[in-house]
Amino acid sequence: MIEVNDLEKRFGALHVLRGIDLTMGSGRVTAVVGPNGAGKTTLIKIILGLTRADSGIVRIDGKSVGADDDYRSRIGYMPQIGRFPENLSALDLMAFLRELRGSDGSADEELVERLRLGDELRKPIRTLSGGTRQKVNAVLAFLFRPEILILDEPTVGLDPISSGIVKDKILAERGAGRTVVLTSHIMSDLEELADDVAFLADGRIGYAGTLFDLKRITRQNNLERAVAAMMTWGKAA
Amino acid sequence: MNTTLKVARYEGSNVLKSRWMLVYTLFFLSASYGLLRFAGSGTKALLSLMSVVLFLVPLVTAVYGTVYLYSAREFTELLLAQPVKRWQLFTGLYLGLTVPLSLGLAAGVSLPFFVSGFDEPGLAGTLAVLVLSGVALTSVFIAFAFLIALRYDDRLRGLGAAIGLWLVLSLLYDGLVLFLVAAFGDYPLERAVLGLTLANPVDLARVMLLLRFDISALMGYTGAVFQRFFGGSAGALLAAMMLGLWVTAPVALGLRAFRRKDF
Numbered sequence: 001m002i003e004v005n006d007l008e009k010r011f012g013a014l015h016v017l018r019g020i021d022l023t024m025g026s027g028r029v030t031a032v033v034g035p036n037g038a039g040k041t042t043l044i045k046i047i048l049g050l051t052r053a054d055s056g057i058v059r060i061d062g063k064s065v066g067a068d069d070d071y072r073s074r075i076g077y078m079p080q081i082g083r084f085p086e087n088l089s090a091l092d093l094m095a096f097l098r099e100l101r102g103s104d105g106s107a108d109e110e111l112v113e114r115l116r117l118g119d120e121l122r123k124p125i126r127t128l129s130g131g132t133r134q135k136v137n138a139v140l141a142f143l144f145r146p147e148i149l150i151l152d153e154p155t156v157g158l159d160p161i162s163s164g165i166v167k168d169k170i171l172a173e174r175g176a177g178r179t180v181v182l183t184s185h186i187m188s189d190l191e192e193l194a195d196d197v198a199f200l201a202d203g204r205i206g207y208a209g210t211l212f213d214l215k216r217i218t219r220q221n222n223l224e225r226a227v228a229a230m231m232t233w234g235k236a237a
Numbered sequence: 238m239n240t241t242l243k244v245a246r247y248e249g250s251n252v253l254k255s256r257w258m259l260v261y262t263l264f265f266l267s268a269s270y271g272l273l274r275f276a277g278s279g280t281k282a283l284l285s286l287m288s289v290v291l292f293l294v295p296l297v298t299a300v301y302g303t304v305y306l307y308s309a310r311e312f313t314e315l316l317l318a319q320p321v322k323r324w325q326l327f328t329g330l331y332l333g334l335t336v337p338l339s340l341g342l343a344a345g346v347s348l349p350f351f352v353s354g355f356d357e358p359g360l361a362g363t364l365a366v367l368v369l370s371g372v373a374l375t376s377v378f379i380a381f382a383f384l385i386a387l388r389y390d391d392r393l394r395g396l397g398a399a400i401g402l403w404l405v406l407s408l409l410y411d412g413l414v415l416f417l418v419a420a421f422g423d424y425p426l427e428r429a430v431l432g433l434t435l436a437n438p439v440d441l442a443r444v445m446l447l448l449r450f451d452i453s454a455l456m457g458y459t460g461a462v463f464q465r466f467f468g469g470s471a472g473a474l475l476a477a478m479m480l481g482l483w484v485t486a487p488v489a490l491g492l493r494a495f496r497r498k499d500f
């Protein structure tokens with residue numbers, strides 16, 4: 001479970017996060033949505049420790065995240081763009097991350113098999129297509145059986161079959177009690193995957209709760225329209 | 238193995254396998270071979286190689302280092318999301334680039350000499366000083382490149398800054414020194430010039446090398462002062478310490494920037 005309390009972040013004059021309070025539960029998929037520039041990426045980067053908050057607390061399973069870097073061994077992160085060292089192979093990358101994480105347990109190679117990466121794993125990354133790189137990106141996030149998955153646009157660049165496989169995997173991990181945090185611009189994906197929605201606008205939480213309640217409150221029957229309604233209300237307010 | 242070495246090993250292996258690395262090594266190999274073959278003597282070949290190394294190493298390493306860190310931006314973020322400390326990642330990235338480029342330079346420059354043999358007196362020592370100066374300049378300019386890439390998020394500005402730095406330290410600085418010498422030629426400037434030499438890593442490497450070639454007599458009284466200063470053990474120690482400072486200061490500043498940076 002990830003808890004965020006009173007998170008504040010400024011970039012110079014830009015006030016990106018204004019007192020964010022949010023809980024992302026285990027065994028649930030939480031979608032972080034909102035207009036461009038709302039602070040979604042900054043929020044995720046603060047949870048990962050890539051960006052430092054000006055104030056506020058991030059807790060992972062009740063433990064405050066501070067100077068200790070070890071908490072990241074429990075997180076699997078899939079960045080939006082899978083750009084890797086061009087001359088290494090996917091197998092090299094897997095070994096690299098395994099060494100960094102000091103992981104000695106068995107790796108979860110289900111995605112390697114289901115995405116049919118096979119021989120592609122041995123080729124230098126520079127020879128792989130954009131879609132295959134994105135598959136490698138997904139494999140790396142799930143590989144070490146992390147308790148927390150942070151996935152930034154996980155289906156972008158994937159063909160429909162691969163996208164379906166990754167979505168199945170996300171749902172299976174949720175079933176296994178993992179905490180999954182998602183961002184995506186593909187609302188149908190979020191509709192399919194998300195239990196909870198955190199709607200961010202202008203650095204504030206506009207809505208945090210279940211997808212079901214969001215649709216009920218906005219009186220819309222799909223997520224896309226519900227989010228659009230939230231954005232319109234935000235502008236009107 | 239500690240984290241710094243793990244990062245350095247994988248990043249270094251990526252750099253070693255790159256085409257750039259091959260071109261860089263082959264360039265020095267062919268320059269060294271060609272000069273050795275046509276210059277007549279090993280010492281003359283080294284003198285010409287010195288100019289090539291002092292001119293190209295700062296330029297190539299500053300530009301390549303900057304471009305490298307920019308293109309590794311997304312992967313650096315993925316590495317930062319692993320349980321590693323920022324200083325370990327930074328030093329790993331730095332070594333992963335500096336060590337292969339230094340190896341490429343050292344191999345390219347020295348292999349032809351090893352093949353043709355060291356039959357002239359002092360040749361091996363001068364070659365060693367040339368290679369070490371090249372390695373020192375590689376370390377200095379990659380550190381500056383990292384500092385620049387961390388300072389500017391805009392890649393074009395960063396690249397401009399890297400080329401600008403090379404331009405200042407390799408060309409404009411000497412112009413300024415020449416101007417000062419010409420303008421204040423009536424005054425005893427030896428100590429001032431000595432100080433200015435210490436304050437630029439490229440000049441420092443050049444002077445340390447020139448003194449190995451026994452041509453300091455050509456530089457007149459200044460040459461004699463330099464010979465006395467750098468030829469003595471205290472001067473040589475100071476020069477080595479200054480080169481060390483030129484490596485550690487930008488590395489330390491880069492590390493500070495890397496630890497504080499919001500990615």
